[in-house]
Amino acid sequence: MAILKTEDLTYVYSAGTPFEKTAVDHVNLEIESNQMIGVIGHTGSGKSTLMQHFNGLLQPTSGKIYLEQRDIWADKSRLREVRFQVGLVFQYPEYQLFEETVYKDIAFGVRNMGLQETEIRERVFETAQMLGMDKNLLERSPFALSGGQKRRAAIAGVMAMRPKILILDEPCAGLDPKGRNLMLRQIRDYQKKTGSTVLLVSHSMEDVAEFTEKLLVMSKARLFCYEDTKLVFRKSEELKELGLRIPQIASVMQALRKHGYDLPEDLYTVEQARQAVLQLLQNKVRSREDGASC
Amino acid sequence: MADNRIIRAEHLWFRYPSDTENPENATENNWILKDISLEIQKGSFTAILGHNGSGKSTLAKHMNAILIPEKGDLFVAGMNTREEKNLFAIRQKAGMVFQNPDNQIVASIVEEDVAFAPENLGIPPAEIRRRVDDALKAVRMYEYRHHAPSQLSGGQKQRVAIAGVIAMQPDCIILDEPTAMLDPQGRQEVMETIRKLNREQGITIVLITHYMEEAALAERVIVIDHGEMILDDPPEKVFSQVERMKKLGLDVPQVTELAWELNRAGFRISPEILTESECLEALEKLL
Numbered sequence: 001m002a003i004l005k006t007e008d009l010t011y012v013y014s015a016g017t018p019f020e021k022t023a024v025d026h027v028n029l030e031i032e033s034n035q036m037i038g039v040i041g042h043t044g045s046g047k048s049t050l051m052q053h054f055n056g057l058l059q060p061t062s063g064k065i066y067l068e069q070r071d072i073w074a075d076k077s078r079l080r081e082v083r084f085q086v087g088l089v090f091q092y093p094e095y096q097l098f099e100e101t102v103y104k105d106i107a108f109g110v111r112n113m114g115l116q117e118t119e120i121r122e123r124v125f126e127t128a129q130m131l132g133m134d135k136n137l138l139e140r141s142p143f144a145l146s147g148g149q150k151r152r153a154a155i156a157g158v159m160a161m162r163p164k165i166l167i168l169d170e171p172c173a174g175l176d177p178k179g180r181n182l183m184l185r186q187i188r189d190y191q192k193k194t195g196s197t198v199l200l201v202s203h204s205m206e207d208v209a210e211f212t213e214k215l216l217v218m219s220k221a222r223l224f225c226y227e228d229t230k231l232v233f234r235k236s237e238e239l240k241e242l243g244l245r246i247p248q249i250a251s252v253m254q255a256l257r258k259h260g261y262d263l264p265e266d267l268y269t270v271e272q273a274r275q276a277v278l279q280l281l282q283n284k285v286r287s288r289e290d291g292a293s294c
Numbered sequence: 295m296a297d298n299r300i301i302r303a304e305h306l307w308f309r310y311p312s313d314t315e316n317p318e319n320a321t322e323n324n325w326i327l328k329d330i331s332l333e334i335q336k337g338s339f340t341a342i343l344g345h346n347g348s349g350k351s352t353l354a355k356h357m358n359a360i361l362i363p364e365k366g367d368l369f370v371a372g373m374n375t376r377e378e379k380n381l382f383a384i385r386q387k388a389g390m391v392f393q394n395p396d397n398q399i400v401a402s403i404v405e406e407d408v409a410f411a412p413e414n415l416g417i418p419p420a421e422i423r424r425r426v427d428d429a430l431k432a433v434r435m436y437e438y439r440h441h442a443p444s445q446l447s448g449g450q451k452q453r454v455a456i457a458g459v460i461a462m463q464p465d466c467i468i469l470d471e472p473t474a475m476l477d478p479q480g481r482q483e484v485m486e487t488i489r490k491l492n493r494e495q496g497i498t499i500v501l502i503t504h505y506m507e508e509a510a511l512a513e514r515v516i517v518i519d520h521g522e523m524i525l526d527d528p529p530e531k532v533f534s535q536v537e538r539m540k541k542l543g544l545d546v547p548q549v550t551e552l553a554w555e556l557n558r559a560g561f562r563i564s565p566e567i568l569t570e571s572e573c574l575e576a577l578e579k580l581l
Contacts, residue, residue: 042477043447147346174393174474176345176504178543203477206548243479248507249548252573261581270548274555280581281561 002030003164003197004054004086008063011049015061023049025221026063031199033164036191038208038229039201041218042243047201050218051167054199055086068164084113087163091170093154094147102128102145103138106156113161127160130190132182148179152186159190166191167199172207180204184211206247209233209268217242230266249273297372300466300498301334301357301388305366308352326352328521329366336465337496339489341509341529344518345543350502353518357468357500358388371465386415389459393471395451398458404446405430405439408457415462422461429457432495433487449480453487460491466498467491473505485511506533506547510568517542530566549573556580 011024023046031037041047052058053065056072056079065072072082090096099105106124115123128138131152137145142153155171171187172180184200188211191198199216202208208215208229215232217224219242225232232239236246236254245251250268253276257263263280267273308327326349334340344350355361356368359375371387373380389411392398401407408426417425430436433453443451452472459467469488473481485508491497501512509515515532517525519542525532533539533546536554540546546554553567553576563580567573 042479043449174346174471174504176543177506177545178540179346180504203481205478243477245478247548248570249552252549252552252570252577255570255574256577256581259578261578270551270555273552277552277556277577277581278559281556284581 001032002066003033003068004031005029005066005069006053006063007066009050009053009060009065010062011046011053011058012061013049022221024053024060027223029216029223029226031165031197031226033197034191034195035197035214036188036212037197037199038212038215039199039218040203040205040208040215040244041224045218045242046221047216047218048169051088051169051199051201054165054167055088056082057088084161085163086165086167087158087161088167089155089158089169089171091173092151093158093171094142094150097142097150097154100141101139102133102142102153105142105153106138106160109157109161123160123162124156127156130159130193131156131186148175148183151175152183162194163196165197165199167201169201170203171200172202172204180207187211205233205245209247209250217244219243230268233268234265298336299333299369300336300371301332301500302369303330303332303353303356303363303366304368306330306353306356306363306368307365308356308361308363326521327356327363330521330523331366332516332523332526334466334498334500336498337492338514339492339499339512340501340514340516341512342500342502342516342518343504343506343509343532343544348518349521350518351470354390354468354470354500354502357466358390359384360390382415386462387464388466388468389462389464391452391455391459391467391469391472393474395448395455395475398455399443399451402442403439404435404441404443404454407443407454408439408461411458411462425461425463426457429460430454432460432491433457434483447480448476449483452476452480452484456484456487456491460497464497466500468500468502470502471504472501473503473508481505481508506545506550510547510550517544530568533568534565536565 006027006029009027013021013023039047097105107120110120110123172183212229215229216226233246233250247268249270253267253273263276267276309325342350368375370384373384399407400410405426408429409422412422412425430439433456435453473484492499510529515529533550536546549567553563554565556563557565563576
């Protein structure tokens with residue numbers, strides 16, 4: 001059953017002025033629960049505008065958006081609830097930290113939901129732990145943390161609300177390779193543990209290849225496709241035309257296939273490529289040995 | 295003898311002033327840069343890698359005198375950054391491009407933004423016109439000269455920022471993660487522009503990046519860790535040390551990692567592979 005659904009969702013910026021621009025154009029989507037979804041598209045493709053509809057920050061110019069079968073704009077008094085259920089973390093969320101301590105900052109959203117103090121405490125500790133933040137960090141000022149920890153504190157504030165859908169806009173921007181990898185593993189663990197749906201907006205094809213099951217691809221305000229990650233990477237030529245590309249290793253593997261080597265389709269991480277190439281090499285050695293023994 | 299070194303650091307040490315003002319903090323541990331000595335040749339293309347907090351951006355900021363060493367010296371085209379009278383000349387020789395294009399663009403029209411620096415250098419108007427046009431052509435943004443920067447994509451804005459630096463006719467451009475906020479196409483546009491400026495105009499490039507594929511395009515890779523320069527070699531020599539790079543919190547290009555894994559499994563493939571085409575060729579030989 002779809003947790004989030006859009007019907008001909010359209011959004012026009014500055015309608016009726018010379019700057020009128022359609023940012024989202026008749027998008028029809030059905031997003032299921034409990035999965036990691038990558039959101040990719042060139043700058044200006046409409047992906048951020050689309051994401052801002054999912055928690056009611058923007059109201060569609062036309063078309064509908066349903067959260068668990070309910071039109072989120074049917075009753076505006078329920079929008080607050082929608083925003084608790086769909087969490088949105090902007091790019092560079094650490095600029096939004098403001099509290100005296102990390103604990104208070106993470107607790108801010110949960111407290112607004114009206115939870116009891118004991119439950120707030122539990123949520124804050126559990127979330128901090130999922131993101132690998134040490135307990136003694138919680139009593140420090142968020143502004144005294146390192147860049148990576150600041151970002152985790154900001155993300156934890158939204159995760160602690162346990163939204164059914166969590167949208168993260170470039171959560172790894174500016175992090176070094178090790179920091180990126182750790183952050184993505186922690187996000188995936190959070191997703192598995194909570195059974196929620198995580199939408200990961202990213203410019204890194206390598207990251208979405210490794211960490212997502214499905215990809216939502218936007219291009220020029222339209223939905224280009226919403227499919228299994230491996231199926232999307234089969235469309236390397238089309239992706240290139242959209243200003244995107246496939247992971248470096250995937251393009252080498254596809255070229256080998258094209259040149260007639262007997263490799264499986266859908267190799268898009270280094271680990272997959274390593275196993276497939278080793279298999280091929282071992283087969284070759286074996287057939288040579290068989291030939292020699294005859 | 296002509297000095298071919300555009301940048302020269304001699305036993306450079308640095309820590310942030312807030313750490314030195316309070317003597318309690320001034321311990322051995324908070325040096326951001328420790329005894330860095332290096333030379334960068336005119337016309338070269340160098341990439342600097344390091345994890346967050348390693349000191350690489352701090353080093354870059356010494357290269358156009360935004361920061362001054364606490365101990366030791368840094369020279370740009372032979373001028374010591376310590377001497378204030380050199381400041382203008384140094385910033386003209388060595389221009390800097392930062393991560394976020396929106397923080398670097400000052401004017402509301404592309405060509406006015408590019409003209410900003412030469413105007414401040416007091417260059418005659420006709421010469422400014424020529425420089426602005428040349429700079430915009432060099433980054434392939436000439437046809438956008440009358441646009442508002444707000445209408446441009448991230449990659450286009452970053453190329454305008456680069457044009458703003460080129461209009462000063464620098465010998466060297468230092469770019470601090472110029473592609474971190476860009477989509478794949480924007481990244482490619484910026485990288486192509488950088489390589490072209492390096493090859494065709496002989497501009498020295500110092501590129502700080504977290505993308506290993508970008509560093510692989512340089513002729514020299516320097517790795518900074520905890521304020522020390524620990525590697526300084528051609529990219530194939532640096533990236534073939536896969537385990538060491540990962541231990542440093544860095545990575546290697548995917549194709550290099552695959553070649554290294556196969557090599558480790560006992561197959562005859564060089565771990566010094568850097569590009570897709572090199573990898574494809576080597577795999578075809580192997581298979």
